[in-house]
Amino acid sequence: MRYLGNKTRLLGFIGEVLRRRGIHGGAAVDPFCGTASVARSLKRRGFRVLAADILEMGHVFARTYVQAAAPPDLSGLADVLGRRAPTLADAVAYLNRLPPAPDFISSHFAPRDGLLAPYDRRYFRPENAARIDAVRRTLEEWRRAGLLGDDGYYVLLASLIEAVDRVANTTGVYASWVKTWQPNARRALRLRVPQVVPGGGCRAERADAIELVARCEPFDLLYIDPPYNNRQYCAYYHIPEILATGWFDGPTPLRGVAGLLHDADKRSLWSSRRRAGAALEELVARAPCRHVVMSYNAEGIIPERTIERVLRSYGRTGTYRRYTCRYRRYRSDHDRANRRYRSDTVEEHLYCVSR
Ligand SMILES: C[S@@+](CC[C@H](N)C(=O)[O-])C[C@H]1O[C@@H](n2cnc3c(N)ncnc32)[C@H](O)[C@@H]1O
Incomplete structure (x- = not known):
């Protein structure tokens, strides 16, 4: 990354x-x-x-x-993934096929026609933002339903954060977006299988x-x-940080042009x-x-x-x-x-x- x-x-x-x-x-x-x-x-x-x-x-x-x-035990996802002993590659392939489902990232970090947004933030193409939302929400739902253990949750979340970074319309840090769409931002979001180190x-x-x-x-x-x-770092990587923490436990207020987090406890x-x-x-x-x-x-x-x-x-x-x-x-x-x-x-x- x-x-x-x-x-x-x-x-x-x-x-x-x-x-x-x-x-x-x-x-x-x-x-x-x-x-x-x-x-x-x-x-x-x-x-x-x-x-x-x-x-x-x-x-x-x-x-x-x-x-x-x-590699994590994903047996809780057997029914969802339609496999008796699902692998990480099965889970990643499933997440890569999810239909777009606009949520927090779409609302705040991508242009959305017809909606009033305080800033026209262009961190992601709308279709990628809606797919990021779909994957992030699915991981949260799997975890809360007990289908996904902690190891599986973190490994798939790391895969999402790395995939998001590859399609972010930035020059490497999230302090600002680029005005025109960069070639990497035009590519479709695609998660890869993380290489867990055994031991x-x-x-x-x-x-x-x-x-x-x-x-x-x-x-x-x-x-x-x-x-x-x-x-x-909390201001330069606020979007990966939002993906890491999620937005499911109450309001996630953002501030300023870049949509930064209120994160006094993470300042260094x-x-x-x-x-x-x-x-x-x-x-x-x-x-x-x-x-x-x-x-x-x-x-x-x-x-x-x-x-x-x-x-x-x-x-x-x-x-x-x-x-x-x-x-x-x-x-x-x-x-x-x-x-x-x-x-x-x-x-x-x-x-x-x-x-
Ligand atoms: C130079 S980077 C480390 C890069 C890392 N070695 C790598 O290869 O990716 C510094 C890291 O320190 C973290 N950091 C800053 N202040 C910290 C603190 N008080 N305690 C723990 N981590 C902190 C930042 O979030 C950032 O990830």
Whole structure:
């Protein structure tokens, strides 16, 4: 999925640094998991992983790619899907065939003829919006009727959020839509079967990073990948967040041109230049772990000298080191209009210390 700070392309670099430092297995915590790209790769490497995020969408990905031990049991859907032992592929095919059924997403995030909308938001073509609505409501109904267990619900929800991102009429973030319909937005919504990573013993939560690590039993690896600038993820990914939480438990008021959520509890200290350094210090001080590995971008708002001071002061002498990888910048067109970058490549650092 298109996600600011998604580390999929840096997994090789992260894996190589872990290997060089002799960090092989045990318990790992990834409290800023986002798309769960790193958490699932740690799971593949044999770590028992706890993955969390302040956003519900991160929790959905962590449930799918980290906590789920195997493809979910969908036997409760046998009658609906007309199969004795339905598979994920059967469920995905069924959801892909659902007729459009306009609901919340159609009302608020797509143009609808004849309806008075406060803003003519063009995040989705109307036919895709009505199919997103149909799939989201079906998942909720299946779950509430007891036909779908938690694993099945989260895995299919992750599949929907990823499919929605592929047809969103944005340049990568949901802070605004594009005025004309982009080629990807003209394609039909199509869910794919998520690849669950086999293996038990891993968990997912929705939590604040500091609160989470402070209540953890001692563990081996703390991998941290906090936001590195002042853009709040809850405002840049509000539509995936609405899909993750649903709109079925009462009114979901939206605000402003983009239709943002009222989400004060999901705003992050880590996106504040004034507060992020202190947050890092508190997190590292309170984490009962043997190794800290921190991803941070060379253009991040926490000064490098602060990161170095914090890690050195909570680590064993001689174990601090910074590793660097230069790679092509993730750039959304939304950025392009407003931002000037020094170059097309960016340095991504891994700051490591052992205790
Ligand atoms: C740089 S992204 C992580 C990207 C992730 N490693 C990936 O590969 O997709 C930072 C994440 O931190 C989350 N976040 C921000 N503040 C947080 C907090 N206080 N506690 C937990 N998660 C937080 C954001 O929602 C976002 O998903």
